[in-house]
Amino acid sequence: MKRIFIERDFKSFEDFHDKRWFSDLADLIEGSEIVNEVEELSAHWWGASRAFALPWLLVDGLYESIKNFVPVIDKTKQDYWDEYLKTMAFKGALWKVAEGAYTSIYYAYENLVVNLLNKNQTQLVRVTERRFGSLLSAELGELLANKIWNDSFVAVAREVRNCIVHCGGKTSPKLLKMKPLPQIEGEDILISASDVRTLHSDLKPRVVRLVQHFCEKKDS
Numbered sequence: 693m694k695r696i697f698i699e700r701d702f703k704s705f706e707d708f709h710d711k712r713w714f715s716d717l718a719d720l721i722e723g724s725e726i727v728n729e730v731e732e733l734s735a736h737w738w739g740a741s742r743a744f745a746l747p748w749l750l751v752d753g754l755y756e757s758i759k760n761f762v763p764v765i766d767k768t769k770q771d772y773w774d775e776y777l778k779t780m781a782f783k784g785a786l787w788k789v790a791e792g793a794y795t796s797i798y799y800a801y802e803n804l805v806v807n808l809l810n811k812n813q814t815q816l817v818r819v820t821e822r823r824f825g826s827l828l829s830a831e832l833g834e835l836l837a838n839k840i841w842n843d844s845f846v847a848v849a850r851e852v853r854n855c856i857v858h859c860g861g862k863t864s865p866k867l868l869k870m871k872p873l874p875q876i877e878g879e880d881i882l883i884s885a886s887d888v889r890t891l892h893s894d895l896k897p898r899v900v901r902l903v904q905h906f907c908e909k910k911d912s
Contacts (some may be wrong), residue, residue, distance in 0.1 A: 736800035760775035
């Protein structure tokens with residue numbers, strides 16, 4: 693039977709959309725030739741964060757609505773969250789919200805890397821090609837390519853995403869040899885809300901450094 697994992701903390705699904713970060717990113721690419729590629733990432737990350745926060749917004753809105761009519765409430769937001777967690781359908785929704793946000797955030801990042809690399813290629817390069825890594829290193833330099841693509845955190849996120857999309861959320865032999873791994877039970881990968889938040893926060897500085905490279909290259 694399929695295993696799922698749901699964090700019980702109401703705040704685990706709290707909105708993580710960073711308006712300031714996106715504003716700074718927009719300023720960074722203003723007037724550059726990579727506006728479309730970066731705006732595509734921004735749109736997908738914005739949508740993923742909005743979907744991720746929906747359960748949190750539901751309970752938060754419920755609590756605030758009750759508060760407008762009952763000044764003194766004998767329950768906390770966590771109490772209302774716990775009540776919803778008694779419903780299997782709600783837990784199922786949380787499972788897929790977290791899993792979907794994780795795959796969306798990673799894939800938008802990968803798409804940005806591929807699209808920016810292809811800006812300077814005479815032939816379209818796909819991430820599945822063997823030459824992808826060498827071309828990326830040639831474009832970014834080995835140190836930056838390692839941070840953007842070869843780093844263990846990014847490599848694990850890539851394999852987790854592939855396992856969810858292509859293996860029904862089951863682990864692959866390749867994934868089990870990697871670190872740091874998400875929670876795994878049997879063959880099932882258990883993506884939590886915290887995994888989503890960690891992925892997003894860890895990829896943000898990598899996006900900035902990648903974008904800076906292409907902006908600096910144009911100016912040099």
